[in-house]
Amino acid sequence: MSFNSFTEFLSMGGHGLYVWLSYALGLAVILLNLVAPLMERSRLVAQLKRRLQRENQSP
Template sequence: MSFNSFSEFLSMGGHGLYVWLSYGLGVAILAANLILPKLAGNQLLKEQKRRLRREEGVR
């Protein structure tokens, strides 16, 4: 498939909205799969540190 201009490439023969929306959604899902576990891990570490400090204060 060849395109004569960049705007033709973006429109993808009238299907550009669906094509680029699909690519965008795919990238968003991949980014979420990388970012959300990192945030959850950081939260878990904070909770564990807080629990350890609390347990050390009880003794």
């Protein structure tokens, strides 16, 4: 462990803003890249299903 207390961990030796901003951005970019395709999938599946049902109803 390279920090003695939680406040020391948060302040990162005076560079806290830079470090935490970077990690927040990193987390945001990773989550975006996972959430966006998952949402796209549910949207796409719902859309294709509706289309399929329409086609089945009107032969």
